[in-house]
Amino acid sequence: MHLSALPIQAVRESLLMMNKFFSCLLAVTVSLSIMTPTWAAAATINPDETIRVVGTEQNSEDVKSILSLIQELMDASNNHDLPGVLKNFSPRFVSGDNLSLQDVKNLIEDTWKTYPDIKYETKTLEIRINGDWATVESIDTAIATAKSDDGNPDNIGTLQSKSRGLLFLRRLSRSWEIQSDYTIYEQAKIAYGKAKNLDIILSTPDQVFAGESYTARVDIDVASGNVAIASITNNPLIYPQPKPEEKFRTMTDRQADLERVFEANSANKNEIVTATIGITEIGQGSSEHPTITLNGVATIVKRVNVLPVSQSKDGQDPTKLVKKSANGKLDYTQEPKAEADANKSDGDIEDKDQG
Secondary structure: OOOOOHHHHHHHHHHHHHHHHHHHHHHHHHHHHHHOOOOOOOOOEOOOOOOEEEOOOOOOHHHHHHHHHHHHHHHHHHOOOHHHHHOOEOOOOEOOOOOEHHHHHHHHHHHHHHOOOOEEEEEEEEEEEEOOEEEEEEEEEEEEEEEOOOOOOOOEEEEEEEEEEEEEEEEEOOEEEEEEEEEEEEEEEEEEEHHHHOOEEEEOOOEEEOOOEEEEEEEEOOOOOEEEEEEEEEEEOOOOOOOOOOOOEEEOOOOOEEEEEEEOOOOOOOEEEEEEEEEEEEEEOOOOOEEEEEEEEEEEEEEEEEEOOOOOOOOOOHHHHOEEOOOOOEEOOOOOHHHHHHHOOHHHHHHHHHO
């Protein structure tokens, strides 16, 4: 089970969207004139499915102990038992996003405060054991309700998140503890009003190189007579999250997509891409001007893992210095033949041909 800052970011962006939306209505009106319940399921671990086990027997004591830890973690999470959650982590825990155990504690508290009824489920896919070390791969989901900041009980949002990741465990004496984690894929969505049933797709690469440009795109099924106001932002995945710079764009049934190009940070920090969408319904008021009603808000937050860029000591791309030696192994000491020939003079090549 992987706790994440993405659900917190999603609800904050949705509430900000509600507050900011009305400042955008004037611009939308101008463009239009030109255009004419609580989750109550118990946590489960792989019901009726077999977990792949590597490095030991399927029913070994190590596998049973690790599954017991995962179940205890799930039970404590769903009971909002913070000490029960933290006891499964090493005091030296550092996450794949470079979060300390104290950061994790703060994140858990923020999550439970924001989503009092949040419930988690996990599906364990594989357990790999090598001596005193183990890796657990799983798919984790969470669902909750989210209240708006206007106090209106009718403005209830829904949160859904899904991730796939790894937990790295170490055995100490007879027990196991979580040393670190790594998230492969992660997305969270929170929606209010009619946006709950709206088909919204946020497309981003799962991973990019540091400093590399990448595209993020959101596609929305905008019904005829409706207009969506949308923005896409990116930020390094750190806690707490900085405030993103937002640029809202108009989307209609004739132009139902928004795309932006970002440059991944060069600090090797994983990133999150956030798409925030407000759904409006267009009507005709008593005057000549159309009426605009906000009837839905949604935020989708998706992880983009940033890979470090490796350079050789002389600044050359090391992939250009690799060739296979006679025994089939990679040889990093010789220059590839194509580059070696390119560096030779024309006379050298002619002499070789004549020989």
